[in-house]
Amino acid sequence: GEDVEQSLFLSVREGDSSVINCTYTDSSSTYLYWYKQEPGAGLQLLTYIFSNMDMKQDQRLTVLLNKKDKHLSLRIADTQTGDSAIYFCAGRRESRFNAGNNRKLIWGLGTSLAVNP
Amino acid sequence: DSGVTQTPKHLITATGQRVTLRCSPRSGDLSVYWYQQSLDQGLQFLIQYYNGEERAKGNILERFSAQQFPDLHSELNLSSLELGDSALYFCASSVGSGRTYEQYFGPGTRLTVT
Numbered sequence: 001g002e003d004v005e006q007s008l009f010l011s012v013r014e015g016d017s018s019v020i021n022c023t024y025t026d027s028s029s030t031y032l033y034w035y036k037q038e039p040g041a042g043l044q045l046l047t048y049i050f051s052n053m054d055m056k057q058d059q060r061l062t063v064l065l066n067k068k069d070k071h072l073s074l075r076i077a078d079t080q081t082g083d084s085a086i087y088f089c090a091g092r093r094e095s096r097f098n099a100g101n102n103r104k105l106i107w108g109l110g111t112s113l114a115v116n117p
Numbered sequence: 118d119s120g121v122t123q124t125p126k127h128l129i130t131a132t133g134q135r136v137t138l139r140c141s142p143r144s145g146d147l148s149v150y151w152y153q154q155s156l157d158q159g160l161q162f163l164i165q166y167y168n169g170e171e172r173a174k175g176n177i178l179e180r181f182s183a184q185q186f187p188d189l190h191s192e193l194n195l196s197s198l199e200l201g202d203s204a205l206y207f208c209a210s211s212v213g214s215g216r217t218y219e220q221y222f223g224p225g226t227r228l229t230v231t
Contacts, residue, residue, distance in 0.1 A: 035222075
């Protein structure tokens, strides 16, 4: 089946680290993405990781991938109030039947991150 | 600014009506995706077009239809609207080159059906 699951809410204090977790069921997912949606805005791609990587770091963001457990996490260091948003995990499923440009993303429901001053 | 534009920003209409949402992809992007985001269903993929042709279909109702025009802009038509159709409708575009092909999202159209 195609499933991506995330916790719905996370609350942290400003300056702490946030860790948003995601689990997925489809082992054929080759790219895994994190998107951010700020209130009233569209989705913004934050970062992505290819399935043959364990970790990717980009400034305050660290993505960890455990392929064996099908677990993906996004760590935000020194969380700021401006990081308050909904964070979506998405996986791109590859299939020999999905040629060209009709691959689709499977999305989680999003984790709402609240950063308290 | 992702480069993807959507109009209108807000739309309020009554049940039974029909509306058209418009999306202009980023310059050079050939793929357009439509998503519906509601509080109880989360983000749902509706449909994808690539260079004018339908390429993938998700949870799109029969009352909904979409098309992509030769200039690559896309329209999502919603008819016989019901209260449950109230949601944010996002359009996204991508190059579709077979690499990571990030999807760039527009700001969304908020539809309220009363």
